[in-house]
Amino acid sequence: MAVLTDRPAPPVARRADRGPRALVNRFLGYAILIFFGLVFLYPFVIQIANSVKTEPDAAAHPLSPVPDPVTLAGFERIFAGTNFPLWLGNSLLVTVLVTLGRVFFDSLAGYALARLRFRGRAGIFAAVIAVMAVPGVVLLIPKFLVLKQLGLYDSYAGLVVPLLADAAGVFIMKQFFESVPVSIEEAARIDGAGVFRTFWSVVLPTAKPALITLTILSFQGSWNEFPHSLVAVQDPGLFTLPRGLADLVSGSLGKGTQYPLKLGAALLATIPVAVLFMIFQRYFVRDANEGADKG
């Protein structure tokens, strides 16, 4: 491998583009892409197709992307026979409140940790980092205990308040504010603007990309949140979409498999995040890459 040649370097990239070998390589590359494209997307095709099939059709031809006949019976039953509209409403309410709370509180704290000098700052930041390591699944019983104790169990407050701030969001905002030049806010400070005013009308507007990222992550996170609602409420009137969906699947509906209905409900629950993903894809992607950089 280390053999040195004294040939003048040919333009490698172009040479590799031609010839039968490159053609085979490229063909192989596309074959792999398309194969895995199918593996990753076909389940969604199956989901959509089977949600508009009749039940016998779905059972007989689960793989077929063509419903025969097309029926909206599953969707009709979702709206008429289940509490889907209620779950949808609850999910919307919880998601909007949690997203607003996280964006506001996380950026406040992120700004303070990045810019304001106060005693205990280093300690608080260390605590935030430590908290990020606490896995959600071990908090199921603890959260239940504290919600009971505070009288928040089985209430909207119980669904929303514990999620209003998250350590990862604080971390993202702190990192961002540290990358903003100090000069802008110093000018504002010298002009006599208070700390909050400087933050609110000078610094925050420059943080738009970070705010969008945080908004999207919070929306996606709270829309999909399942374990928290599992231990925060038991009243079916307070179920969010994932909770209702899980309830639907574990068979309280009885009679038959009802796959078209279940797939349809799951599809409807997926659509908002899917749309968000399509529009703001680069923000999703950026987040994953930031994870790679910082760990």
Add this chain to the structure above:
Amino acid sequence: MATEALRAPATTPVRPPRRRGGGIRSNEHVAGWLFVAPVLVILGLFLLLPILMALWVSLTDWNGQGSPFTGQVPFVGGDNYTRLFAEDGLARRDFMTSIRNNLYYVALVVPAQTVLALGLALVVNNRMLKGKGFFRTAFYFPSVTSSVAISVVFLFMFANSGAVNALLGFFGIEGPQWFADSRGVLHLLLGAVGVDTPPAALTAGGPLGLTWWDWLAGPSVAMMSIICLVVWTTSGTFMLMFLAALQNVPVVLDEASTLDGATRWQRFRHVTLPLIKPTMFLVLTLGLIGSWQVFDQVYVMSQGDPAKTTLTPAYLSYRTAFRDFDYGSGAAISFVLFLIIILLTVFQRRVMADRDEPRRPRWWRRRVPEGS
């Protein structure tokens, strides 16, 4: 929103006296605490405090009636913990079964998702292919969807008359009844080579309440479907991490080694892989940490069945507390799981912090063998 930046400097200084004698500093001090207060209160109240409460409950026999913090609740000390490890009984058998299940789950999920993610990243990173953006999106999309919703889809795909069995049917294979099949994959493999009845030496006894034969069952057929789902949903995220790392590999290096006559595999093995080692470490450890937390999928797809072969510690702790109303045991299981995850996280963070200080790959390489 953006226009306010222009407006702000216009606010005239009104109260100069406040800025006298370190005024700004104390101002900042108060403001700093006020700014972090909401986050501190929420995290303290719904994260730290509950962990302490659960620690207390794990030392009691609380059954969910009334408050666990009154004198009436029997204090049992470390009993809930010893029952998980030292006393022969149902509690230990279930716990060890869940540990076994999760170990096999980790052993399959982590390598599978890492290899798949890296493979996808390599293909998507290929300079000669078009339409990569679309495929990158397609591979990543499952990662952002709801775990519950996607579990419903996989429940259908792995149903007895579902898509997976229909696909296997094309190849003349009769698929199993996925979610009713508690047979371990290793047992099945042994059966295929003729070991139908377990040797007596393995069924006679074994460590921690399970026989050797039970420990060596492998993941059940039902667990395999959950493994498929998880690998499918997580690979996209890890692919993006690998992609970011691959894009930092200088093209010149690759071309130089091509000139030197290195084969594709040699280039990958000796040029690319060493350069993306930090990301590899990150993906492996994030995978390790994440795969001890599997819960949603188990809840929706199998609830620990069949024959407890999809029981994981996370789900067992939930079930013990909220179905069997044995909150003390449930909390104890949570804490053992907590310990496992925290140890993995601390290990990861220490190695990564070591790496971040001197930014030299060679130094990093020397560090790895000690820990991993």
